[in-house]
Structures are given as structure tokens and as C-alpha cells.
Amino acid sequence: MLKTSLLSLAALLASSVSALATDTAFNDGWRFHRVESGPALGHDALPAAGWTWETVRLPHTAKVEARVIQAPGRQAAGPAQWQGDAFYVKRFRTDPAWKGQRVTLRFEAAMNVADVWLNGRHLTTHLGGFLPFTLDLTDGLKADGENEVVVHLDNRDNAVTGPKPLKDLDFNTYGGLYRGATLSVRAPLHITDEMLADHVAGGGIVVRQTHVDGTRANLTVTTEVRNDGAKAQHFTVTQRLARDGKTAVQTTSETVTLAPGAALSLPVDLSVAHPRLWSLDDPALYDLETTVTADGKAVDSRRTRIGLRSIVMTKDGLWLNGRKTVLRGVNRHQEYPYVGYALSPEASRREARLIKAAGFDYVRLSHYPQDPAFMDAADEVGLLVLDGIPGWQYAPPDPAFAAQVVRTCRDMIRRDRNHPSVLAWECSLNESPMADALVDALHATVHEELPGPGVYSAGWMPRAYDIYLQARQHRLPETGKEAPAAAPDKPLIVSEYGDWEYYAMNAGFQQGQWGDLLPQERSSRQELGGPEKGLLQQATNVQEAHNDNLGLTAVGDGYWAMFDYNRGYAPDLETSGVYSIDRLPKETAFFFMSQRDAKADGSGAMVHIATRWTPDSSPDVRVFSNADAVELRLNGRLIARQAPDQDRLSTHLRHPPFTFHLDRFESGTLEAVAYVGDRAVARQQVRTPGAPHxxxxxxxxxxxxxxxxxxxxxxxxxxxxxxxxxxxxxxxxxxxxxxxxxxxxxxxxxxxxxxxxxxxxxxxxxxxxxxxxxxxxxxxxxxxxxxx
Incomplete structure (x- = not known):
């Protein structure tokens, strides 16, 4: 049908030609065609003769979108992003070494409805664009020859998958095979893929930590093993936990017999003395090596990276490893300009590092599951995440929709269950009027998939969930003055704050109506290239709202949002981000950086002068710092050395800003020096800019x-x-x-x-x-x- 590059046999057999599994990136050599216009082609559509094809590599976006330039006005408009049909085709050869093995193909994400064929045979229709799905190719491969995989994607609005019709949606969903794919070759006796599990809490490897403290960590590792061979298999499972290559503990199960066509879940208990615990400041990680051995040979092996930590949440707060902790957080949309969701693993890791460096210890993954590489990076840098299913102000009373939501919750948990960074599971449709039966089913699903202590469901309707997620604007009445929030007897997370309550005099449930809007100069939606006054207003709003949140008994809060982003229902960018869509910091970023404590030796101390120092700048100069005192000089002349502000916006802050009142603007150099006691720990200069040079x-x-x-x-x-x-x-x-x-x-x-x-x-x-x-x-x- 089509000519493409063939999959390298050397890559497929990178491991020795033993029965051990090989997992090979299946990202190169795809051929891509986008159908530019017309009605939906339907699930049975295959590539047409005469199409032109582009050779692409995954991750890939179905269309490179133009960068939105901020548009005037706030009226609703149709979606800017492309929607329609797209096709990916890849050829690869069957290798003789695969005979008798199981061959699977896993896609990490495909937006939004995917139909997949192997050698002309339809394998599946997969609904939902944010989570993986795995296909068993074994029976459909040609014994000795070239195979062809065809993927047909439709990213149009879908009533069953949601999250909402794009023209009414507050974010874009983009398209394509925007995450990677993996081809796996495994022995008949193998560790299963969790995305193929057909029963509750099944598939792959599940790590449950039953007790963790600084003296001892007890955990149970359950491995599902399947025998697709023709005869019974006798095997053992070995669990080895190591850190930096050194074994902390190793245990081998008794020999188990498994009949042909059967699968079982085998638990093994481990105990680690004096573990190094995973924390926000020291995200220590261990490697769990799981090996299945039969007839004296290792036939399958899996590596799982875990962190040993204890999380306890009550209505009185959060205890991480026994230490009470208040989480300073942010909401993240995963899109980039131009490429949408098609981020490389490296780009996702940069995102996590940037968020951590910006002063945050917690991220709400709004409003959908995000890249596995981001989850890995959150583990690495010490970010707790609230993992959430797709949902935004949309909950049709369709049983098929409800079933899809519950399945999505299960799939998200199975993918991410072993990450130490997961704080809780937001199996809840954000700001959507869910039926009681659906709320109950979602809460139950969390605990069915992960029974035991330290597991929390979270939702914006407090009825059944373990954690109540309440946006700040939802506790503010139309007067704009704070009203006491209903305080259910459970942990509280302020899910969103700092944007909508400064944008409109309503709770934000009817965003498309653009009603009750506040003046622009009051808004937190400020462009990076806009007036300095607007950027400082955003920082003031954030300070006020965060200070207010700290007066609650809450686990933590999450500012809306980390990055500016595109919307389906409006032509302009949503610009309340701490950073621009191009990942450049606004003044608000430095406020959040200043809220993280410096260490006792002065490392981590910071100071930032929040001004461009031009003739348009205010003579009231704001400085963000986490030090005890700040000294400000103008052209070498001391203005003042002073303690942090004490006002209504600072009553609960760890590190309020420092405001210096100058008589007037004077061109030149401002210098701020931060002090702990009498020791200077950080300094910064801001100069009045001259002509471009x-x-x-x-x-x-x-x-x-x-x-x-x-x-x-x-x-x-x-x-x-x-x-x-x-x-x-x-x-x-x-x-x-x-x-x-x-x-x-x-x-x-x-x-x-x-x-x-x-x-x-x-x-x-x-x-x-x-x-x-x-x-x-x-x-x-x-x-x-x-x-x-």
C-alpha cells in the first residue's frame, strides 16, 4: 500500500536474544495525512488512493497551530484549532525471533477517537485522547514479512468522551499521536500490561505502602503474571529494591504453578530498614526490579521507580512523612504554542523543573491526565500532583458518558498508581453537575483500584469524596466580599484561585456568557508585554488571594494558572498565567519564588525588584524576597533598609513583599540587597534601559x-x-x-x-x-x- 522506512531489527533485539521482554520505541517512520475538510469519515474509513503523505516522528501534532496574538474584546468565538480526520501508517517486519512470543503495541495517547488496523484487520476503536491503550498484535502478524499498522484519528467533539464541545471549552484539546508508542515483545509467561487488565485493581505491578516512617518502610508489591503458553509453567517472582545501584532489600516468592491461558496476581512483602524517604525537599527514589524466573531462566523483567513516603490528610491538614505541610501550588495546562500537546519527554521534564523553580510544591493537572514524562519528572524534583480525569462544566445524563468517565478514572489510576508524586485522584468532572450515582461510582473506583491506607479521592462536590476541592470564586458571593465557606468535615484544597474572582462578579459557571465582568485594570489576566501597572496588579491579586487561602484550614491551594493558554471558546489567550504561553516569567512568578524558605546557610535566598524602572514606573517600588530585611539603593544612594510589609494582604504570608516609597522616578540603577540578620544573602540590580544595542x-x-x-x-x-x-x-x-x-x-x-x-x-x-x-x-x- 505505502512505502515507509522499516523498523530496525537491531533496535528490536537490543536486549540479548533471550526470552526477556524488549520494549522498543515505535515512534519513527510514520506516514501522516490530514483530511483538510469535509464530514467525518466514520470508523471504517481507511486511507484513500492518491493521498499525499508526510513522514513524521512521534510525538506529533495533527496540525501546527498559529500562535494566538492577543485579540481585543472578550466575546465568544469559534475554535481556532483544527478538528477532523487524520491518518498515521507505519510498516515494520516480523522478526523470526518473535515466534512463540507475545507482541503488543502501546500508544500513550491518541486524540480523540482512534481506530486501529493491523494488516487490514480492524483491532479496536478506542475512546478518549488522554490515556494509553495497548493492543495485542500477536495473532495478526505475518509469519515472515512486512506488517502495516493504520491509525485513524478523529478529534472532533464527542458526546461520550467529552470534555465538552470545543466552541464552549476553556482549553484546547489539539490532535494527533501526540505522545509516543512502544512495541513490546514478551515471552508467553510474562508480566501483564496494566492497560490490558480486565478486572479491578489488575494488571502489571502495584506497589502498596502499608507503613512508612524513618525507621522502617513496609510495602506489598503485587505482580500479575499471565501464561499464554501451551503448558503449565512453574515460576517465581523476585522483587529487588535498590537505591543508587545498592540493594536495600530483595525477596523471592515461593514457586507458583500457572495453567495455560491463566493469570494470577502474586503479592510479595518487602521491608526496608531506615529508608530514605521521598519528600518535597529530598525526592529520594528507589528502583524496584521485578523478575519472573521459570526453569532457571529469567523470562520477564520490569523496572518500576518508586518513592517511600507517608501521606495523611484530615480536615486539619496534611502530614507528609509525619511533618505537617501546607502545599503552595498551581494549575497546569500542558499545551505549548504551535505544537499543542505534542511535547517531547524532555520538554515535559523542563516543565516540571520550571514549576518547581518557580516556588511551587504541588500541581493540579487540570483538567486531564498529563504526560508520563511529566509524572516522572514530578517524582524527580519533588512535586506533588493532583491527577485528574478530563472534565469541564459538562455532564450529560447519558449512561455511555458515565461509563466512559469511570473507565477513564480506572485507566488513569492504573497508569499512575506507583508514582510517589500523586497526592490524590481527582476522579471528578470539574465544575460539572454530576449525579449522585456517578459521584459514588467514581469515589468507589478509586478505592477499588487502590485499596488500603493513604489513598484519597478528590472532587469539587463534597458529598462522597475524601478531599473537597473548592475554587476560591465559589465561596465569594456576587458582592465580591468573602463569605464563610461551608466547611465539610474533610480535607480541603483550594483548587483554583486568583483569576476568576478578579475577572467577573460571579462564580464562573456560565463563562461563555461573559457577564458581570470587572474592569481590565482589576484583572489578573495581564500579558507579559502589557503595562507594568497591570503586571503588578496581577501580583497584588495573587498576594491577596493566597494570603486569604492561608487563613483557611486547607491542605494547600493552586493558583490559576501556571501558563497562559488557548481557549476553544474565545479568540484571545487566557493570560492569568504566572508565566506566558512561551514560558517567560511575569512579576507574579517572583512573588511565588519568594514564598519558599531559604535554608539556614542562606542558600535558596532570593530578591527581586518588581519594576522595569522606566519613566512609566511607579515610584513605589515593590521587592520580593524570602529574607528578613531588604536594603534598596538608587544610583548608590541608600533609600532604606526595612522589614517586610505589614498590611491586610500579608497577615498569613511566610514572606510578605517589601515596599519602598521613593519621591519620584530617577533614571539609573536600583539595587536590592537581602539580609538574614547582618549577613547579605542575595542581591539584584535593575537599570533603566537605554537604546537597543x-x-x-x-x-x-x-x-x-x-x-x-x-x-x-x-x-x-x-x-x-x-x-x-x-x-x-x-x-x-x-x-x-x-x-x-x-x-x-x-x-x-x-x-x-x-x-x-x-x-x-x-x-x-x-x-x-x-x-x-x-x-x-x-x-x-x-x-x-x-x-x-
Whole structure:
């Protein structure tokens, strides 16, 4: 039918030609075709003769979308993103070594309805675009020859999957095979894939921690093993827990006999003396190696990374490893400009690092399950996450919809159940009027899938869930003045705050009506390139709301939102983000950074002057710091050395801002020095910018190096600076970027600056050899930078 590159046999057999499983990335050599217009083709549609095809690598977006430039007005509008039919086709050869083995293909996500064929035979119709599904290819493979997989995707609105028709939705869902795929070859006796489990709490490996403290950690590891062979198998399961390559504990089960076609779940108890516990400040991780051995040979093996920790939540708060903790958090949409959801694993890891560096210890994954690579990175950096199913102001009374929601809850838990970063399971449709029966079913599903202590369901309707999620705007009446919230006898998380209550005089349930709006100058929705006054107003709103939240008995709170994002129901960006959609910080970011304590030795201390210091700047200068005192100087002249502010916006804050009142603006250099006692621990300078002098180029790696061969996407910043290296904070200055080597621009090659920085998005190809970028514009000399 179609010619594509063949899957490398060497890659498939990277492990020795033993019976041990091989898991191989199945991301290269796909052929892609997007149907530009017309009615839905239906589940039985296959590629048509005469189509043109593009060779692509996963993760891949069905369409590169234009970057939204902020539009005036707040009226509702149709969706900007593409919706329709798309096809992916890949060919690969059956290897003789697979004879007698089980071959499966796992897609980590496919938006939104996926029909998959193998060699012309329809294998499945999978509903839902945010979670994995696995297909057993064994019986359909050609014994010795070339196979063809066809994937037909339809990302149109779907009444069964939700989350809501795009024209009414507060975020975009994009399309494509936007996460990776894996081809696995396993022996007949093997550890099962959790996405193929057909029973409660089944599939793969489940780690339950029954008791954890600094003296001892007790856990039960349950492994589901299946025998697809023709005869009974006698086997053992060995669990080895190690840290930094050193064994902490190892246990082997008794020999078990498993009949042909049968599966069983085998629990093994482990006990670790004096464990190193996973925490927000020290996210210690262990490697759990699970090995199935039959007839003296290892036939299957799986590695699971875990963290040993104890979480207890009550109406009085949260205890992590016995220590009471209040979580400072944020909500995250996973989209990037241009590529939508199609982030590389490296890009997802950069996101987690950025969120942690911005002062947060908790992330609400709104409003859908997010990339496994992000979950891995949350484990690594010490972020607790609230894992949630797709849902937003939509709950039709259709039994098929309810069944899909419950299945999605199960699948999310099975995928993420062993991550130490998971705080709780938001198996709840956000801001949606769920029927009591559905609430009960979702709460029950959480505890069916993960029975035992330390497991919590969470939802915005407090009736059955273990944790009550309440947005701040939902406890504010139309007067805008705070009213006492109903306080159910259970843990509380402020799920969202800081945006809507400063945007409209209502609770936000009818967002598409655009009613009761507040003046723009009061809003938290401020563009990075907008007036300094607006950015400072956003920071004031956040300070007020976060301070208010800290007056509650709450586990934590989550600001809305981490990043600016696109909406389906409006033509403009939602700009309440701590960072822009291009991942550049607003002043609010530095407020949150200042709320994390410095260490006793002064490390981690920070200070930030929240001004551009131009003639338009206020002479009241705000400084964010986590120190005891701050000294401010202007052109070397001492303005004051003072303690933090004491006002109604700071009553509960750990580290209130410092406000200095100057008589007037004076061009030059402001310098802030932060002190703990008499010791200077941090300092920063802000200079009045001069005329543009040159461009500076930098990659935004967040400590994760660009990766060739992974479809890695990376922001490159071109900054407009004066002769002293101060950013010239103009918005709208055109900058051009050129590429050398195996790089692709996902953004346009001409991008306007925003607050002095033009952000380009590039994709890394097969090699970084000779990879470089060159920027020019504004009549300035070109500047180049190697990408590595």
C-alpha cells in the first residue's frame, strides 16, 4: 500500500536474544495525512488512493497551530484549532525471533477517537485522547514479512468522551499521536500490561505502602503474571529494591504453578530498614526490579521507580512523612504554542523543573491526565500532583458518558498508581453537575483500584469524596466580599484561585456568557508585554488571594494558572498565567519564588525588584524576597533598609513583599540587597534601559539538554538589550531567526518581541552536529549560537 522506512531489527533485539521482554520505541517512520475538510469519515474509513503523505516522528501534532496574538474584546468565538480526520501508517517486519512470543503495541495517547488496523484487520476503536491503550498484535502478524499498522484519528467533539464541545471549552484539546508508542515483545509467561487488565485493581505491578516512617518502610508489591503458553509453567517472582545501584532489600516468592491461558496476581512483602524517604525537599527514589524466573531462566523483567513516603490528610491538614505541610501550588495546562500537546519527554521534564523553580510544591493537572514524562519528572524534583480525569462544566445524563468517565478514572489510576508524586485522584468532572450515582461510582473506583491506607479521592462536590476541592470564586458571593465557606468535615484544597474572582462578579459557571465582568485594570489576566501597572496588579491579586487561602484550614491551594493558554471558546489567550504561553516569567512568578524558605546557610535566598524602572514606573517600588530585611539603593544612594510589609494582604504570608516609597522616578540603577540578620544573602540590580544595542541568544533548557532523535522541542530566546546588557522591554519589535543543521522551526521565522524577548520554538532532528541558530532584526548585527 505505502512505502515507509522499516523498523530496525537491531533496535528490536537490543536486549540479548533471550526470552526477556524488549520494549522498543515505535515512534519513527510514520506516514501522516490530514483530511483538510469535509464530514467525518466514520470508523471504517481507511486511507484513500492518491493521498499525499508526510513522514513524521512521534510525538506529533495533527496540525501546527498559529500562535494566538492577543485579540481585543472578550466575546465568544469559534475554535481556532483544527478538528477532523487524520491518518498515521507505519510498516515494520516480523522478526523470526518473535515466534512463540507475545507482541503488543502501546500508544500513550491518541486524540480523540482512534481506530486501529493491523494488516487490514480492524483491532479496536478506542475512546478518549488522554490515556494509553495497548493492543495485542500477536495473532495478526505475518509469519515472515512486512506488517502495516493504520491509525485513524478523529478529534472532533464527542458526546461520550467529552470534555465538552470545543466552541464552549476553556482549553484546547489539539490532535494527533501526540505522545509516543512502544512495541513490546514478551515471552508467553510474562508480566501483564496494566492497560490490558480486565478486572479491578489488575494488571502489571502495584506497589502498596502499608507503613512508612524513618525507621522502617513496609510495602506489598503485587505482580500479575499471565501464561499464554501451551503448558503449565512453574515460576517465581523476585522483587529487588535498590537505591543508587545498592540493594536495600530483595525477596523471592515461593514457586507458583500457572495453567495455560491463566493469570494470577502474586503479592510479595518487602521491608526496608531506615529508608530514605521521598519528600518535597529530598525526592529520594528507589528502583524496584521485578523478575519472573521459570526453569532457571529469567523470562520477564520490569523496572518500576518508586518513592517511600507517608501521606495523611484530615480536615486539619496534611502530614507528609509525619511533618505537617501546607502545599503552595498551581494549575497546569500542558499545551505549548504551535505544537499543542505534542511535547517531547524532555520538554515535559523542563516543565516540571520550571514549576518547581518557580516556588511551587504541588500541581493540579487540570483538567486531564498529563504526560508520563511529566509524572516522572514530578517524582524527580519533588512535586506533588493532583491527577485528574478530563472534565469541564459538562455532564450529560447519558449512561455511555458515565461509563466512559469511570473507565477513564480506572485507566488513569492504573497508569499512575506507583508514582510517589500523586497526592490524590481527582476522579471528578470539574465544575460539572454530576449525579449522585456517578459521584459514588467514581469515589468507589478509586478505592477499588487502590485499596488500603493513604489513598484519597478528590472532587469539587463534597458529598462522597475524601478531599473537597473548592475554587476560591465559589465561596465569594456576587458582592465580591468573602463569605464563610461551608466547611465539610474533610480535607480541603483550594483548587483554583486568583483569576476568576478578579475577572467577573460571579462564580464562573456560565463563562461563555461573559457577564458581570470587572474592569481590565482589576484583572489578573495581564500579558507579559502589557503595562507594568497591570503586571503588578496581577501580583497584588495573587498576594491577596493566597494570603486569604492561608487563613483557611486547607491542605494547600493552586493558583490559576501556571501558563497562559488557548481557549476553544474565545479568540484571545487566557493570560492569568504566572508565566506566558512561551514560558517567560511575569512579576507574579517572583512573588511565588519568594514564598519558599531559604535554608539556614542562606542558600535558596532570593530578591527581586518588581519594576522595569522606566519613566512609566511607579515610584513605589515593590521587592520580593524570602529574607528578613531588604536594603534598596538608587544610583548608590541608600533609600532604606526595612522589614517586610505589614498590611491586610500579608497577615498569613511566610514572606510578605517589601515596599519602598521613593519621591519620584530617577533614571539609573536600583539595587536590592537581602539580609538574614547582618549577613547579605542575595542581591539584584535593575537599570533603566537605554537604546537597543545588540541581541542576545539563549536556549531555554531548564537544565535538560536538547535531545536528538526524540522530536524534542525547545524554546530559543532572542533578547533585545542595551549597551549595558539591560533588556529593552519593547513589545512588537520584529526579530528573525535562521537555522543551521538538523533543526526545524515550529514557530514562524519572524516573531515580535514581548517585553523585550522574542521566543522561537525549534524542533531537534536526528543530530545536533552543526546545529545552530542566528538572530537578527531591529537594525542590529546578527548573532549566532550553537544548539547543544
Amino acid at each position: 545588540h541581541l542576545e541568544l539563549s536556549p531555554d533548557t531548564q537544565g535538560v539538554a536538547p535531545a536528538a532523535g526524540h522530536n524534542d522541542v525547545l524554546f530559543v530566546r532572542a533578547r533585545l538589550v542595551d549597551a549595558d546588557g539591560t533588556t529593552v522591554p519593547t513589545t512588537g519589535t520584529d526579530i528573525h531567526l535562521g537555522l543551521t543543521g538538523d533543526l526545524t522551526l515550529m514557530s514562524p521565522d519572524h516573531v515580535p518581541t514581548e517585553a523585550g524577548t522574542a521566543s522561537f520554538l525549534i524542533r531537534i532532528g536526528d543530530s545536533l552536529k552543526g546545529a545552530a541558530v542566528t538572530a537578527d532584526g531591529a537594525g542590529l548585527a546578527a548573532v549566532s549560537m550553537a544548539v547543544r
